[in-house]
Amino acid sequence: MSAAPSREVARRVFAREFNDATYTFKESNEERAPVYALLPTGERANRVFVVGTLTETEDVGSESEYWQGRVIDPTGTFFVYAGQYQPEAAGVLRETEPPSYVAIVGKPRTYETDDGTVNVSLRPESISIIDAGTRDRWVAETAMRTIERVETIADANTEYARMADEQYARSVDEYKQSAMSALEKLDEEASPEPSM
Template sequence: MSQAPTREVARRVFAREFNDASHTFKESDDERAPVYLLLPTGERANRVFLVGTLTEKEDVGEGDEYWRGRIVDPTGTFFVYAGQYQPDAASTLRDLEPPAYVAVVGKPRTYETDDGSVNVSVRPESITAVDAATRDRWVVEAATRTLERIEAFEDESNEYARMAREEYDLSVDDYRPMALAALEGLDESDELGSDADAEGDDGIDAPAEP
């Protein structure tokens, strides 16, 4: 029987919760063991799946191309970075013209700044241009998964919820109105870039990358 490793599930998570996450961990001492980002609602994420509006892109590389994309969902902003080790994703970012709906599968990356804060970004495995219906389905799925995690948070057998309570000084119940507001927003204008318009100036500057 094949012992080939299975791919980790790509978690659907809204930008606000993703950016609140800062704690990473491994579950074994194996050098090649997966690195997980601990979501505040009590789940581990080695990979994430997000859909939103690409509002900006920029080649921030020195010499080699290194693309940064700013992707907005109804709750906030994701930053994705793709370079020579993610050639397909980098090529897609190079060719896309914002605003555009995109679906991204990738791995969370954390980076501690000089002042001790932690920036979280996504290292994309794939970036795909999608339509408004795909974005809307993702919002529904992400809201559903978020609410499910909140419901399971107080389960005594939920080890990741216990870990989240220890690592984060956050109220998990704050993510419930966030998810519901994202769902309610689907009834509003569905023009391209509406996420960015609804979110307004979120005050998030592009994080530095090491």
């Protein structure tokens, strides 16, 4: 009896860390082996779960529809691209009027520019319109997950922690700081302004 292959867990990640995840790898030589982005905090991600404000959409396709979306979270910007192979996601990008809160599950993609810079984008599997409360819960949960990854990578002697150490010449503390900053922004938004 063969089990159906299970989907990879979608990792919660802020834009700041996502955009720094420029190293990708496969764990086998099989043609259809999953491609993983290596998060600088020492976790592999074949799929990610992100939330933010969709601020712009544009059809950047030349021969067929190919939608680009710009999604902003408290730490930075995700660029999302959907075309004929992601018809539902492309439809949401086409029909949504920015600004709107969105939740996206998708796959990280990297591409190298002519000058050798590696850019990271997101190919969505699904995009949902959400409310502010859902966005706030995602920010809080993602901040906690990011802080946990930062705190465990220092002690972890895992394959992915070592790989992140080799691939990224930066301190993971900056991701902890940006997660704390995101939580502070949430608190500021939740606190009513004092009346004069």
